[in-house]
Amino acid sequence: MKIDLHSHTKFSDGHLTPEELVLRAHTMQVNVLAITDHDTVAGLDEAHSVQAKQKRPLTLIDGVEISTLWHGFDIHVVGLNVNRQCPEFLARLDGQAQVREARAEKIAEKLEKCGFEGVLPRAKALAGVGQVTRAHFARVLVNNYGVPTMEAAFKKYLGKGKRAAVKAEWPSIETAITWIQDAGGQAVLAHPAHYDMTAKWLRRLVALFEQAGGDAIETAFPGINKTKQELINELAQTHSLLASAGSDFHFPSRWTELGKNLGISSKLTPVWHNWTQFDALGANS
Structure with missing residues (x-):
């Protein structure tokens, strides 16, 4: 059973259309x-x-990844099983889109x-139907201005404290959790090992969450080492948080792939565990 609860399309900073992502999930037997x-x-x-229109089964979970700000860190909160048609939720996300647009203009300046x-x-052309993100600017720098890699673009220009960094006025973690739960969803702390913070700060973050x-x-995601994995599993148990797993998939690569290496600890x-929409698949067993 392959369960992947974190992925992106061209409507944000992914490279695939929703159709291409669904077909990729089938290819990877998710x-x-x-x-x-x-x-x-x-x-x-x-x-x-x-x-x-597909003959093969695939259970799609309606989700979102909300950007928040906490002590200068950009923290992402995933919402699972949100009501994608909830008017209040859509209005709140529209506010996020406006914040993102304002940040894009400042980054460009x-x-x-x-x-x-x-x-x-150029960034807007890359984004297409989606919102402009820092990743789009990084791709523009790589594609058009001789910056060697995406990593280099962030390290020199777009990362925290760098020359083109712009701090967005994101809502608080508490606000994002409220938005998600008001829309009927579950709030998940995304990729906790990927934030540039010490173990002490990570403990503070999970306690606040x-x-x-x-x-x-999220206790299972690409690029996590054994030490961090053990710490996150411990924090999940200490704070009675459920465990989620997601590839944070943006495009096929040697580092990330849909449904790959996403097993969670049997202790979590x-x-x-109590979702009903895919009981028939045996995912709760």
């Missing part, structure tokens, strides 16, 4: 897939429409001062 674009649910209707002219139209009413934490309770 049984349960959550599509969790950044601050938008715009790609979900297309994904469901595509899957309805700073990059222009670094000598990169015309970056915003529990106190704010968060439901789960999976976030899907």
